């Protein structure tokens with residue numbers, strides 16, 4: 131293959147204490163936590179708003195912040211949730227008014243005194259002896275360089291670590307990941323009339339050719355107060371979210387498939403006669419991507435054992451939710467059994483998240499937070515929901531602030547980290563000082 135050698139000298143546009151890549155749930159929590167610890171923070175976000183999948187991706191709801199007894203995602207995440215006018219009592223999903231959520235994120239980041247820019251993407255990472263020396267970002271003004279003492283990867287896909295040559299895993303043993311979904315906004319649903327499961331008529335729809343591909347797993351709609359509903363409908367199989375061509379094909383098929391689903395709901399259900407597709411997301415709803423190899427791999431036995439760790443930075447409880455990997459009936463049965471029965475807690479139960487699962491093995495001065503932390507596949511399918519990402523983001527930001535002086539994330543006291551997290555509101559019932 132022909133090759134191009136590319137070399138360029140860049141001035142550092144920003145020199146800061148903490149650099150955060152990606153401003154989704156994890157990135158916002160990380161940046162705000164570090165700023166509240168008195169550090170200078172620069173946050174680079176690839177899209178035009180904060181919130182990641184919860185805003186640009188039109189994901190329709192916050193998963194529960196609590197285990198039925200305790201608020202697990204307390205602190206910055208819970209503060210954000212409380213600012214939403216729709217915030218329902220705990221133990222429930224919170225349907226998102228996405229425009230409102232964007233403004234809440236804008237205000238939260240701005241009020242924390244964080245430097246940030248939208249439309250700013252990490253493209254390269256310069257590393258020497260396991261230490262990140264700087265990052266190269268793509269912006270509308272061209273390439274810029276940023277230098278920090280500590281770098282936090284909150285890109286969801288682990289871009290910063292991967293572009294720096296860090297170790298990671300992706301998907302199952304063959305590298306296959308859960309299929310993404312192109313989330314959507316709908317109007318015209320009469321929610322009082324909608325009592326049937328969303329997949330009730332799929333077999334008939336496959337026979338009638340109304341649905342041209344066999345997807346038996348339809349998570350469905352979340353209804354707002356104002357006749358607008360958010361849709362989590364349709365799996366886009368065989369899509370690797372780290373391949374731009376597959377992402378492109380996924381977007382195109384996602385948009386087409388929404389027309390099929392519009393016909394499906396109108397034809398077989400009551401309450402959907404006035405259904406109208408208002409919008410699809412501008413990015414694909416990626417459930418699973420790279421998992422960064424960290425000092426500890428949080429694993430399914432930790433879920434089963436309700437593990438407690440000495441270096442715990444939080445606890446969480448969402449069930450293991452590995453969506454269907456293909457269109458087979460048996461695969462849908464596997465999903466239903468696992469999600470509905472086996473790997474699910476009773477009220478008051480949770481697993482611990484150790485600080486070590488946020489420390490990439492490949493670097494001295496980097497941390498990772500959000501859906502790409504150091505886990506096995508099953509645990510990724512639990513921690514990936516937004517409250518889980520707020521917990522790990524808040525911890526990574528706090529740890530980064532403590533690590534600035536020595537520029538080494540392994541040289542902080544975990545007790546001091548836990549004390550600082552408790553001040554922010556984190557749920558850490560197993561810490562004794």
Ligand SMILES: Cc1cc2nc3c(=O)[nH]c(=O)nc-3n(C[C@H](O)[C@H](O)[C@H](O)COP(=O)(O)OP(=O)(O)OC[C@H]3O[C@@H](n4cnc5c(N)ncnc54)[C@H](O)[C@@H]3O)c2cc1C
Pocket residue numbers: 151152153154155156157174175176177179180181182183184186189190191192193250251252253284285286287289290310311312313362414415416417499500501502514515516517519
């Ligand atoms: C279809 C679907 C439905 C879901 N449903 C729910 C639900 O109902 N409730 C729930 O709580 N969770 C749900 N989830 C999970 C949840 O939305 C995500 O896992 C969560 O938002 C991940 O947060 P994050 O901050 O780790 O990453 P993201 O939300 O992906 O945010 C990453 C951010 O980084 C930016 N970025 C990416 N690459 C770069 C780069 N190279 N440089 C700079 N910026 C970059 C992105 O633009 C984005 O803003 C769902 C997920 C999907 C896909």
